[in-house]
Amino acid sequence: MTHLVLALDFGGTKLSAALFDRAEHHDGRPRRLDLRREWTAAGADADSEWSTMLRLARGMLAGRAPAAVGVSFGGPVDHDAGLVRLSHHVRGWENIPLRDRLMAEFDAPAVVDNDANVAALGEWRFGAGRGVDDLLYITVSTGVGGGWVLGGRPWRGHDGMAGEIGHTVVDPAGPVCLCGKRGCVERLASGPFMAADYEEAKGRKEDGEAMTGRDMAEAAASGDELAQAFLLRGAWALGAAIGNAANLANPQRFILGGGVTKSGEAWWVEVRRAARATALPEVRFDIVPAELGDDAPLWGAVALTDL
Amino acid sequence: MTHLVLALDFGGTKLSAALFDRAEHHDGRPRRLDLRREWTAAGADADSEWSTMLRLARGMLAGRAPAAVGVSFGGPVDHDAGLVRLSHHVRGWENIPLRDRLMAEFDAPAVVDNDANVAALGEWRFGAGRGVDDLLYITVSTGVGGGWVLGGRPWRGHDGMAGEIGHTVVDPAGPVCLCGKRGCVERLASGPFMAADYEEAKGRKEDGEAMTGRDMAEAAASGDELAQAFLLRGAWALGAAIGNAANLANPQRFILGGGVTKSGEAWWVEVRRAARATALPEVRFDIVPAELGDDAPLWGAVALTDL
Secondary structure, eight states, X not given: OOOEEEEEEEOSSEEEEEEEEEEEEETTEEEEEEEEXXXXXXXXXXXXXHHHHHHHHXXXXXXXXXXXXXXXXXXXXXXXXXXXXXXXXXXTOTTBOHHHHHHHHHSSOEEEEEHHHHHHHHHHHHSTTTTOSSEEEEEESSSEEEEEEETTEEEOOTTSOTTOGGGSBSOTTSOBOTTSXXXXXXXXXXXXXXXXXXXXXXXXXXXXXXXXXXXXXXXXXXXXXXXXXXXXXXXXXXXXXXXXXXXXXXXXXXXXXXXXXXXXXXXXXXXXXXHHHHSOTTOOOEEEEOSSGGGHHHHHHHHHTTO | OOOEEEEEEEOSSEEEEEEEEEEEEETTEEEEEEEEEEEOOTTOBHHHHHHHHHHHHXXXXXXXXXXXXXXXXXXXXXXXTTEEOOOSSSBTOTTBOHHHHHHHHHSSOEEEEEHHHHHHHHHHHHSTTTTOSSEEEEEESSSEEEEEEETTEEEOOTXXXXXXXXXXXXXXTSOBOTTSOBSBHHHHHSHHXXXXXXXXXXXXXXXXXXXXXXXXXXXXXXXXXXXXXXHHXXXXXXXXXXXXXXXXXXXXXEEEESGGGGSOHHHHHHHHHHHHHHSOTTOOOEEEEOSSGGGHHHHHHHHHTXX
């Protein structure tokens, strides 16, 4: 009887594979035996990503069979059918039966879910959500997405689409999002959109490069009032959406991860203020930083094999 | 072994008690044996309401013992503790252990929940939500409230506060609500607020009486453009909140009840349009009228005894 769990993370820019021993624990987490990463090559497609991932996994397994395979995929997934619907970054992933392929390859049960849901599971079982039955995990990065745990179980929604807090509207008079609506959280609070708005107001960087979310956060930290204003508008948008979500679903905790959450204390203060101002006084919750960082999908993939 | 279920509805303006036989079904619902109603008297308090409800119930039971008692209460309830927190209409209900009182009185298990949650259960088991596992019931009346069923179970939230869609914000530049926030759904879409806005723009009625939601809906139906504008603004607000809720939690169905839903086809068209425009294309749902009308809390009280 093997205790090996294979965790795979098909990310937007890199592929990660890790091997865990779920019979051995360390700090309340399964022991991680190995971790291998590879950047996605330019021109990669689904076939080349599959081959790369198999190579990483086989290298770690060295002939051993895993007891289970858990997968985080960076795009829409039909969890029940184990089907990848598509990737927003890499072509060829349309309607790929990833679960069945993995089961055939490794002769073990496999579970596949999208990265936001998987990261939520990771934080719930091994990170900032330990001991909490009802939470929304939100990643605030190039996009804004989320995953629910409600009543001590993942809540994926009727069509597996739950958690799309990034496309809730907080300001119907706001700027137009890629999705076509005005004033989505993602349009106001994601790194690239905040940076683009800042660049449009401020002008290009001196080196001619495009402004990034990190550039803007650094400018805000060093006192640039324009950068501060765009950052705080994003924090307000996220906080307002959190307050609305608290009134609607009343989770105990919101866990925030992703690059934008590293934007400094003023950002956190405004997120919490706007959320509290939007929620009814009787609706209680806290808002805390994620603990697992970039590894949340891998830890979540382990959790996924053991629900 | 008795099959009698006693269903009690402590409403804002009236008390209702009904007796059901859960061993006999009619159109897929338990057979209703009796129904008694009494308007809340001016100056009523918790003690007088309790006495009135006991009289109604004992009159129907005629000495028989019920197998279970289900209760809908028009105000915040701690479901797990069986405690009424308060009534917004009648004084003296602060922290009343209603469940334990009923269990002592009728020597049977009792369950208490707030009216929005109970109506949601009623529609789910016996009305417009039959066969649907994931739904949000919304009442649009003097206030706007809601109750969830998710994964085939009631979802009350971590503190029993879930479903407060009426106090989600859809327009941060909107008018100020009683709760202190701008642009809540309840401020824009509830009958009394729409009527007050219409009256302020149009002036008092000819008979000097205050404008009601029904007056405004009738004016809209007979072509008054100002009344139509306020009604459609309310429909937009509700629809936008439904679209946000769909993105967040991805239920299969939204069920709308309450007096404002009788405002005519144009209202429904705008609710559905705004909801569809706010939700992501992949997020599917339908929006349907409630089927049980004013009796939803009584049917829900029956469902509450059998979860």
